[in-house]
Structure formats: C-alpha cells, structure tokens
Amino acid sequence: MRILCADIGGTSIKLGIVTDEGEIFDFTEVPTEGKKGGARVIENLISGLQAFEGYDAIGISTAGQVDRKKGSIIYANDNIPGYTGTQVKDILEKRFKKPVEVENDVNCAALGEGWLGAGKGLSDYLCLTYGTGIGGAIILGGKLYRGIGGSAGEFGHMILHPGGRDCSCGMKGCYEAYASARLLVEMAAKADPTVTNGRELFSRISEGDGLMKGVLDEWSSEAATGLASLVHIFNPQALILGGGILEQDTAAESIEKKSRELIMESFQGVAFLKAMLGNKAGLFGAATLHIK
Numbered sequence: 133m134r135i136l137c138a139d140i141g142g143t144s145i146k147l148g149i150v151t152d153e154g155e156i157f158d159f160t161e162v163p164t165e166g167k168k169g170g171a172r173v174i175e176n177l178i179s180g181l182q183a184f185e186g187y188d189a190i191g192i193s194t195a196g197q198v199d200r201k202k203g204s205i206i207y208a209n210d211n212i213p214g215y216t217g218t219q220v221k222d223i224l225e226k227r228f229k230k231p232v233e234v235e236n237d238v239n240c241a242a243l244g245e246g247w248l249g250a251g252k253g254l255s256d257y258l259c260l261t262y263g264t265g266i267g268g269a270i271i272l273g274g275k276l277y278r279g280i281g282g283s284a285g286e287f288g289h290m291i292l293h294p295g296g297r298d299c300s301c302g303m304k305g306c307y308e309a310y311a312s313a314r315l316l317v318e319m320a321a322k323a324d325p326t327v328t329n330g331r332e333l334f335s336r337i338s339e340g341d342g343l344m345k346g347v348l349d350e351w352s353s354e355a356a357t358g359l360a361s362l363v364h365i366f367n368p369q370a371l372i373l374g375g376g377i378l379e380q381d382t383a384a385e386s387i388e389k390k391s392r393e394l395i396m397e398s399f400q401g402v403a404f405l406k407a408m409l410g411n412k413a414g415l416f417g418a419a420t421l422h423i424k
C-alpha cells in the first residue's frame with residue numbers, strides 16, 4: 133500500500149509517499165503561508181498533493197485540534213487564521229477521489245515514533261515536543277489516547293506556577309511559559325544578550341561557560357517539574373522527547389538528571405528517549421491512519 137502523506141506545519145507543508153513497509157519516497161516541502169489564512173493553506177496543500185501519482189490513500193497530519201471522524205479542524209490558533217471549521221477530509225476526497233484521514237500533527241508524530249522510531253515495541257509512552265510551545269501526545273495500551281474532543285495531551289498547559297507568566301493560551305503560569313525551547317533561548321539572551329539562539333547557547337556550554345550552564349540547569353529544572361508529574365500520573369515505559377534543543381545531548385542529559393531527582397523510586401524504570409524520526413515523524417504517523 134502506498135499512502136500520500138502531508139504534514140502541515142507552521143512554515144512548511146511536508147509531502148511524500150509512505151509505503152506500508154515504512155519507506156518514504158519523493159519527500160518534498162512547499163510553503164504553508166499560514167498567516168495568509170486557512171483557504172491559502174488548503175490551496176498550497178492541494179497544489180503540493182497534485183504533484184504525486186500512484187497512491188492508494190491520503191493521510192494528513194495538521195496543526196490544530198482535529199475531529200478524527202469528520203476529518204475537520206475543530207480549532208486552530210492565530211498561526212493559521214480562519215482554519216477553524218475547515219472540512220479537510222471532504223475537500224480532499226472530492227478533489228482526489230481517494231480515502232482521506234486527518235489527525236493532529238503532534239498525535240501523528242507520536243504514532244510515527246511508535247511505528248518506526250523511539251516508541252517501536254512500546255505500549256505506554258508519552259511524547260513531548262519542545263519548540264515555541266510544548267506539544268504532547270499520550271499512547272496507552274498501544275493506542276493513541278485522544279480524549280473526548282481529540283485534544284488530550286496538552287502538557288504545555290499544565291499550570292505549574294499559578295498566577296505566573298502569561299501563556300499563549302490566555303492563562304498564567306503554564307508549563308510551556310517556563311520550559312519551552314523558546315524560553316530557554318530567552319533566558320540565555322537575558323543572562324547574556326550576545327547569545328541569541330540555541331546553537332550559540334550550546335556551543336558556549338561546550339566551551340565551559342558557567343553562566344550558560346546555569347541557564348540550562350534552571351530551564352531543565354522547570355522541564356523536569358512537568359515531566360516528573362507526568363511520570364507519576366501515567367507510569368509510562370518511556371518519555372519520548374523531541375524538538376531541536378533536545379537533539380543536544382547536554383540538554384537531554386540535563387533534563388533526565390533533574391527529572392530523576394523528582395521521580396519516586398518505584399517509577400524510576402521509565403526510559404528517557406530522544407525522538408528519532410525528526411521532521412518525518414508526522415508523515416509516518418499520517419500513514420498509520422490508513423495502515424492500522
């Protein structure tokens with residue numbers, strides 16, 4: 133079986149044909165142009181999909197909360213204005229005459245990691261992606277746990293500091309307002325204005341910069357506070373952590389060390405794993421919507 137998959141992200145739509153053997157062909161990217169609105173995103177998606185032939189079905193991984201049955205967008209934030217309510221499945225099935233399945237991008241990434249990546253062979257794990265915010269997904273008993281509205285796993289909005297920093301969701305003190313990758317870079321820039329990105333931060337740490345090491349430790353402690361609670365709630369086999377910052381061994385090790393200091397002895401069997409599929413996780417996950 134060959135599934136044409138698309139992963140609609142903030143800046144680009146990734147496309148490729150995924151086979152049920154787990155191979156990917158003709159990987160390509162087109163601009164999302166999310167700020168120009170949902171209608172433009174769908175136009176870009178369709179023109180990207182049109183370039184392919186010889187497939188049996190279409191799988192879509194997308195930003196926003198997704199109604200899995202209808203294949204529509206229940207809610208999307210201002211990164212794609214007017215995307216809320218878009219009937220993605222209907223539009224694509226009419227246009228391409230193939231079965232279409234649609235799922236949220238973080239959920240797709242978790243399904244992809246379970247099929248071919250860090251979650252292979254695991255039944256119970258949580259995925260967290262540290263970027264501008266913190267995305268999350270829950271796999272229990274080998275199945276994606278979606279919640280009633282398909283929005284379970286919003287770990288970024290656990291309120292860990294009541295009355296604290298403003299969050300993008302409108303609340304105060306959320307996990308992602310303290311432990312996103314964006315915050316790490318902001319904290320570093322505040323400590324030393326010449327550090328303006330993650331790459332610079334980690335190169336300073338590797339050179340033995342104590343100030344930057346301190347910033348990473350402080351950020352890791354925030355990240356660990358959320359992770360320890362999740363481990364105690366779900367008792368998972370593994371946490372699969374992704375996002376550019378987590379590809380740095382220094383960051384991954386720091387988070388694991390701080391987390392283990394907060395995790396009860398009987399839960400210490402949990403493994404801390406790095407996401408393995410990078411920017412292809414969503415495409416592989418979108419394919420599983422048809423395969424499984």
Ligand SMILES: [Zn+2]
Pocket residue numbers: 288289299300301302303306307
């Ligand atoms: Zn929030």
